[in-house]
Amino acid sequence: MFRRTEPTDCTIEWEGRALPARAGESLAVALLAAGITSFRETPVTGTARGPLCLMGACFDCLVEVEGAQNIQACLTQVTPGMRAGIQHGARGFVDDAA
């Protein structure tokens, strides 16, 4: 679907798999360039979703990064060794008052 025009300089981990990336590019771009198009699953039907707008408006690119949920991949810069994965369903509940 997409082809890189510049060489990669690091790797990231997606669902436990090492993927080539460029430090500073968006996580969404790194995943798309690696052929990954399913970033999350919807809470109701589990339908796979992937980035649409690539500018922070649609929220279809939500992923988990370093254990944090609801991270917009299109607005997140790649750092070497970054660990990310599919967000399954709705974000988990965190009780900050406890």
Ligand code: FES
């Ligand atoms: S692709 Fe639309 S918010 Fe990230």
